[in-house]
Amino acid sequence: MPNAAEILVDTLIAWNVEVVFGLPGDGINGVMEALRKNQDKISFVQVRHEESAAFMACAYAKWTGRLGVCLATSGPGGTHLLTGLYDAKLDQAPVLAITGMQFHDLIETFTQQDVDLTRVFNDVSVYNVQVSDAAHMENVASLACRTALARKGVAHLSIASDIQEQPADAAKRSKRNRPAHTPQDMFAPHCLAEDAELDKAAAILNDARRVAILAGRGAIGAAAELQDTARLLKAPIVKALLGKAVLPDDHPYTTGGIGILGTLPSQQAMETCDAVLIVGSTFPYIEYYPQPGKARGVQIDCDAQRIGLRFPVEAGLVGDAAETLRALNKRLEQKRDGEFLGTAQNSMQKWREMMHQSEDSSAHPLKPQRVARAFGERLAENTILAADSGQNTELAARHVDLGVGQAFGVSGALASMSCGLSYAIAAGIAFPGRPVAAIVGDGGLAMQLGEFSTAVRYGIPLKLLVIKNNMLNQIAWEQMMFLGNPQFGCELQPIDFAKAAEAMGGKGFSIERADDVERVLDQAFAASGPVIIEALVDAYEPMMPPKMPRDYAKNFRKALPQTPNRDLIEENVARQPAKTMMEAGE
Template sequence: MPKVADYVLQRLGEWGVHRIYGYPGDGINGFLGALDRADGDPELIQPRHEEMGAFMAGAHAKFTGELGCCIATSGGGAIHLLNGLYDAKLDHQPVVAIVGQQKRFSLGAAFQQEIDPTVLFTDVSEFVQTCMHPAQARQLVDRACKVALSNRTVATIVFPVDVQEEDAQPSPPRTHGAVYTSVGWTRPRVIPPDTELAKAAEILNEGSKVAMLVGQGAAEAQDEVVAAAELLGAGVAKTLLGREVLPDDLPYVTGPIGLLGSTASYELMKDADTLFMIGTSFPYAEWLPEEGQAKAVEIDIDGRMIGVRYPVQANLVGDSRDTLTALLPLLRRKEDRSWREKIEKEVEQWWRVLDDRAHEPADPVNPQLVAYELSSRLPEDAIVTTDSGSATNWWAQYLRLGRGMRASLAGTLATMGAGTPYAIGAKFAYPDRPVIALVGDGAFQMNGMAELVTVKRYLDRLTAQNPTLVFCVLNNQDLNQVTWEQRAESGDPKFMGTQWIPDVPYTEFAKLLGFEGIKVDDPADLGAAWDRALAANGPCVLEVVTDPEIPPVPPHIKKELGKKSAMAMMKGDPEEAGVITKGAKQKLHEFTESVKDAMPGRNK
């Protein structure tokens, strides 16, 4: 007779869940036995830590659009899931978490590993329930999957150990209170009313300087976004989560926006008279047009998020692709292309600035050069992940993604430690595609190194179809992003007691596991090192010793940021001389390229 745990796994399989990320513990013993009996469907992928399993489940959802699933034991194991689940929640990814609990009759006795998972998971989960009877399992699994998919969020089911081991009851007894549910869900077609579409078209048609901002909500509307941009003569900026929406070889794509953004995106927003936001909740209003400067149109499938970032005159609550399809016939092509020409000029200049900055001398290697050298070598079907930290800046600015390439990170939560498990989750989902992670040494020390053991365990699975799995570690012995934030946001100098981290032989660790290990401390060797890493016949750790004094220069230095950075230097920053000199040189390239553009005879 199948047990409740067997039935739950079978039901999850009917929902399309064939891989579960999790770590064993006696609080899920019933599920461990059921996984053994399931004969690999669903299969358990064992990371080194439950948090990493939750990240991998979220990455699976991000890169496939399917349900992600993770599992953890009671007590500490359940608690470990939270960070990865919050990442999925805040980036709107459908993930179902299965959590163990002590036996029903011991609850309330302050028993070992007894926590209150309902309270613990209520904020991170839109649906959280405890299975108290075998006949309840069917409807809980079905509802959890429906909620996760419908609302693109996290759902959690808690299973006491004794319930896991009871005989399954796939069909509840026919009595008052019984609930009968089914497997199945379809994505709704959501479009705004015609009156709102007409209002949006009027605003967009009247605008002469249209700026578009796209996020991950526009990921399935690439062709429609391009069509709208062409009709409106608009420039298109991309949020970090929207990096893969449009390829960077389109001349009007201005790239990232915000502190990690481009000068082209800054100029786009500074001069726009119309703002068109599609599938984004970009939070930093100071990088959007000033209030009252631009009329705005916004598309978002979640009506709760319409008009919460910028005052909007046309509120298009709907799916990005379907809404754009309905809107496009109402848009008129702008014959005056002077705005578009200005944008394209700004984009050309930005790429030249990046080239100049990347080749600025450093001690020993300029971290910008690492991403610059990768960019021209990206395989056409690459998946590229990154971690939170200064590495995010270079990932956002330097990688010229082509059509069909995928890229993501922990966007809204911006937590450290997601880059490596994201890459592993992506490789499990797409073992036939090359996967590259660009991470800082802080994040890699935090949890990335341990997850190389996971790669070792599943080596054949991950590399049989395509061997390319590269973890590029920027080794600067500094928690670099926070160091720069201390300077620019708090006016404090770098404090070595918190910011310095020890040097670790990442390359040698990779070799201990039987992987390719490459260390670079000379910029002249970097291009060849990338060639070798991408051609490796298996996982590779590419360690680059980078200069912590190369600043992540914002596209526009706000007065307050500049003032506080100067204060930090005056207080005796240990890297004062290098920071001032290298920062000035980095910023100077913007002015140099502007002057070149203004010179007569400049090739446009």
């Protein structure tokens, strides 16, 4: 007769879960034993910190579209999961979190690790249950998997350590709890906007003269349909960060990213359009959308709750992006005037030329744009690229051009540091043998540096570029731009990441000068196994929005006289592309 933990693991297998990310502990010994007995059917990936397990489960769900699962012991093990689980909540990734508890009859008695994790997880989860016994597990395990997938969020099961080992026949089943009454299948919802709403959307877009398209992660898988829409409307496609891989970065219809990490042509398109079509995106920075009243809005999203969340749309199309675009395209009229698209394309050409000026720099200290571009040019055509949060995100967004067949992932709405390495490991686990790369900062990597040994242990073919400026660079620039305060508290104690990689069984390389970039990257990409490439770059290279808002510029000038190394900052701001970004907002 199976016990509660075995019922749980059998349920995961029935739901086609192939991997569980976690860290053992006495509060989950029963679940660990059930996993051990089923090693031929489900894998356990041991991490070095539970936060990484949650990030990996979230990233696994994003990379694959399947259920990500993480496992942690009671008390601090469970609380450590929270950051990664909030990443899943905010980016709508289906994740099941399994946590242990103290013995069931010692709950709320101030015993060791007496933390009510169901209370702790209440905000982060769409389904949150303390399992009472083995008979209860038969019902809730399947329902947790179903709910996480159906509602694209976090489900949580908390199980007392002794309950995990309770046999099913020892549970006191109520008369209404009949065995095997809970279905094991997932019934995917199918939704397509009504004809009247499609007609309304088409009328808005057909009537407009200057349509801009904003595409996010929900548009991935709808590239062909999106291109048809852009062709019919002669519309530039602006990409939210999570939608970076929707179309190749060199595609003639796209103006690249939007927001503080985006491009000037994207911002100009949003400022001058008279209609915007939002496809699979709830890009959170409202200030980068068209001014309300100056453009009409149409939005496609599979979640009705997210329609009109950032911009007041007149037509909301609830459904799958590809299927909805196909239905919409049949109603769209081919526009003859291509001036708006042509202007965006010309602006994009100038933007690229400006970016190349910084990427071709031979200055010392080494410019981060130079190494990011060279790193991106070496990525194989089926590479999965992850980024962390910080200046490294801007470098990945602006200076790495993704092509057809490549994928991109990052902590989106949560924008958490320390996610990049975990995302990359999850990609390697999800797609064995496929090339994996990551661009991270020295601040974020230091938070979870030990996970590089996890990449070594599981043989992830990882090329990890760490932008080392011994500075929390993005935060330093935000201090100046957002509030007019001088940079303070952002300097980091240097770490030799190349030596750390070797100490953990991987390979490490260092780049300090522009003349070393090509040679060292060639060596690093020729090496097998996990690799860290440490690039020591200019700590005072600015991180700027494509068009500096006037209040940002005012704050920057206020903070500059009080900021250390003012002369180095001024020298960098006088170069391209920072010079044009500063002038664009004046």
